[in-house]
Amino acid sequence: MANLKNVTKKTKAQAMGMHTEVLTxxxxxxxxxxxxxxxxxxxxxxxxxxxxxxxxxxxxxxxADANKKIDNLMSQGYGTIVIKNPQGKHSIGVGILNKxxxxxxxxxxxxxxxxxxxxxxxxxxxxxxxxxxxxxxxKVVIEKxxxxxxxAAIRGGDLIxxxxxxxxxxxxxxxxTIIIGGDAGAFTGFMMQRGRIIILGDVGINLxxxxxxxxxxxxxxxxxxxxxxxDSELTKSDQDWLKRKLKVAEIGENFDVSKMKKIxxxxxxxxxxxxxxxxxxxxx
Amino acid sequence: xxxxxxxxxxxxxxxxGHELQGMLQALKHRGEDSTGYALYGDTDGKxxxxxxxxxxxxxxxxxxxxxxxxxxxxxxxxxxxxxLEMGAKIIKEERIxxxxxxxxxxxxxxDLLEFSQKIESIPGVEILSMGKSLEVIKDLGNAKMVCDRYxxxxxxxxxxxxxxRMATESGVDIKSAHPFWGYPFSDVSVVHNxxxxxxxxxxxxxxxxxMRFMSECDSELIAVYIAQKMRExxxxxxxxxxxxxxxxxxxxxxxxxxxxxxxxxxxxAAKPLVLYESDDLVAMGSEExxxxxxxxxxxxxxxxFDGEVKVWQI
Numbered sequence: 002m003a004n005l006k007n008v009t010k011k012t013k014a015q016a017m018g019m020h021t022e023v024l025t026x027x028x029x030x031x032x033x034x035x036x037x038x039x040x041x042x043x044x045x046x047x048x049x050x051x052x053x054x055x056x057x058x059x060x061x062x063x064x065a066d067a068n069k070k071i072d073n074l075m076s077q078g079y080g081t082i083v084i085k086n087p088q089g090k091h092s093i094g095v096g097i098l099n100k101x102x103x104x105x106x107x108x109x110x111x112x113x114x115x116x117x118x119x120x121x122x123x124x125x126x127x128x129x130x131x132x133x134x135x136x137x138x139x140k141v142v143i144e145k146x147x148x149x150x151x152x153a154a155i156r157g158g159d160l161i162x163x164x165x166x167x168x169x170x171x172x173x174x175x176x177x178t179i180i181i182g183g184d185a186g187a188f189t190g191f192m193m194q195r196g197r198i199i200i201l202g203d204v205g206i207n208l209x210x211x212x213x214x215x216x217x218x219x220x221x222x223x224x225x226x227x228x229x230x231x232d233s234e235l236t237k238s239d240q241d242w243l244k245r246k247l248k249v250a251e252i253g254e255n256f257d258v259s260k261m262k263k264i265x266x267x268x269x270x271x272x273x274x275x276x277x278x279x280x281x282x283x284x285x
Numbered sequence: 286x287x288x289x290x291x292x293x294x295x296x297x298x299x300x301x302g303h304e305l306q307g308m309l310q311a312l313k314h315r316g317e318d319s320t321g322y323a324l325y326g327d328t329d330g331k332x333x334x335x336x337x338x339x340x341x342x343x344x345x346x347x348x349x350x351x352x353x354x355x356x357x358x359x360x361x362x363x364x365x366x367x368x369l370e371m372g373a374k375i376i377k378e379e380r381i382x383x384x385x386x387x388x389x390x391x392x393x394x395x396d397l398l399e400f401s402q403k404i405e406s407i408p409g410v411e412i413l414s415m416g417k418s419l420e421v422i423k424d425l426g427n428a429k430m431v432c433d434r435y436x437x438x439x440x441x442x443x444x445x446x447x448x449x450r451m452a453t454e455s456g457v458d459i460k461s462a463h464p465f466w467g468y469p470f471s472d473v474s475v476v477h478n479x480x481x482x483x484x485x486x487x488x489x490x491x492x493x494x495x496m497r498f499m500s501e502c503d504s505e506l507i508a509v510y511i512a513q514k515m516r517e518x519x520x521x522x523x524x525x526x527x528x529x530x531x532x533x534x535x536x537x538x539x540x541x542x543x544x545x546x547x548x549x550x551x552x553x554a555a556k557p558l559v560l561y562e563s564d565d566l567v568a569m570g571s572e573e574x575x576x577x578x579x580x581x582x583x584x585x586x587x588x589x590f591d592g593e594v595k596v597w598q599i
Contacts, residue, residue: 088574
């Protein structure tokens with residue numbers, strides 16, 4: 002990690018007299034200095050054994066109780082947990098920050114697997130709105146359909162839905178990959194900033210509306226393009242990556258990726274990579 | 286926020302009152318200022334069932350002003366005299382609560398507009414529903430409270446829609462509660478989750494065409510809008526499709542008629558809806574847990590897409 006104290010190269014904004022202050026905050030010094038390895042301790046994580054397996058029936062539990070129980074099992078070293086009877090409950094499986102094999106035998110409601118960092122999850126049912134929101138790393142596989150805001154604001158990891166998803170899939174996403182086996186609704190990739198979305202089926206209106214960056218691949222029909230979303234050439238390396246990704250995701254292995262459309266940001270609105278906030282104001 | 290739920294049995298009847306109570310109770314975290322049921326019961330189809338109120342519930346956080354029960358009695362007397370005057374015969378009369386009544390009436394004229402206008406010309410009186418199958422029951426409190434208060438658990442029928450309300454833009458009272466009757470059409474009811482932004486423009490235009498509004502709740506507009514489209518000759522489905530263009534805002538709503546149930550979702554898909562569909566049952570709600578209350582086993586559900594309109598027959 003770069004030592005922020007010793008950064009000497011001035012950015013364009015700094016040359017304009019902005020942002021010249023040296024970052025000296027506690028967080029910068031303690032958590033991002035590799036010489037202080039002990040400060041990398043990740044609160045709320047456990048070393049688990051994938052071969053240590055257990056079942057957890059959450060039929061008569063509240064979401065809070067179920068999450069506490071999962072946390073408790075991880076603290077005992079269980080690395081494979083099978084959740085039975087989730088029955089569409091909201092907010093189950095949230096905030097898991099370590100490696101874990103988590104299997105749901107049923108469907109989840111809203112905010113399932115939100116704010117996770119590392120687990121490998123298989124949901125043998127459907128998920129409601131905002132599944133895996135803010136995912137940092139890991140893999141979440143949904144066997145059936147998903148609701149709206151699927152993978153909202155994810156930073157990393159792979160999010161796979163074998164069925165169809167609702168509206169605003171990948172809204173505000175900042176990294177990672179979302180793969181949809183079926184169709185996707187309106188405003189897919191709305192304001193996405195990084196990452197990739199793959200949709201094997203059709204997609205609704207306003208695809209990639211106001212996207213800053215990132216890439217969307219579509220196998221079927223597109224309802225309409227959103228503001229600043231444009232077609233781009235599907236390269237050989239794109240096709241190779243798509244094939245590999247679909248194979249790893251165990252979805253659409255025989256899908257003809259050469260006919261997919263590639264959509265990127267036209268960058269006519271603005272490009273946050275090149276403009277500092279003060280410059281954005283000028284652009285507006 | 287608000288939560289909506291609906292179900293339709295195809296080819297059979299069931300205890301829809303009990304089933305809808307379970308679905309709405311599962312959604313009570315979305316709002317429990319008031320809860321409403323539109324139940325389509327098994328009847329012989331000969332007489333009308335008129336559910337009406339002669340006052341408001343002034344308890345349970347109500348924004349209504351308290352009135353003496355004698356005022357309710359006076360209003361009821363006027364309703365009875367108007368019914369007699371219009372040639373309607375009361376077959377059965379039930380006063381479920383001091384302010385809430387259920388009449389079974391024999392009335393042979395088809396046009397309910399004049400009938401409704403006459404009854405509702407009495408200050409404080411509102412027809413909640415008028416139909417040969419439909420009964421709208423709505424009151425303050427959550428689904429279980431309303432169900433128990435009106436003894437809806439045993440009502441057998443084919444389909445039903447309901448609403449758990451969090452009051453945001455109008456008062457906590459029965460007149461602003463859903464479902465709304467599709468006045469003046471018998472057996473038409475509407476529930477809505479969302480917000481309509483061109484309410485006043487549409488309301489003024491519809492009032493100029495002779496349609497009536499009983500509340501200032503934006504959701505009432507959907508019932509009136511669809512009813513007006515049907516008056517102009519559109520089918521239920523056509524009216525619903527036109528509403529996607531004519532109504533601005535974010536919404537998911539259900540409409541039910543004597544033999545059908547429909548859903549519509551706005552073009553932004555901003556409001557939630559989860560749908561389960563099989564050969565003999567369609568169940569839908571704002572959240573999957575509503576459907577799970579009647580189908581606890583593993584089922585396949587999905588979210589309808591933006592701008593989608595669906596109608597099912599019994």
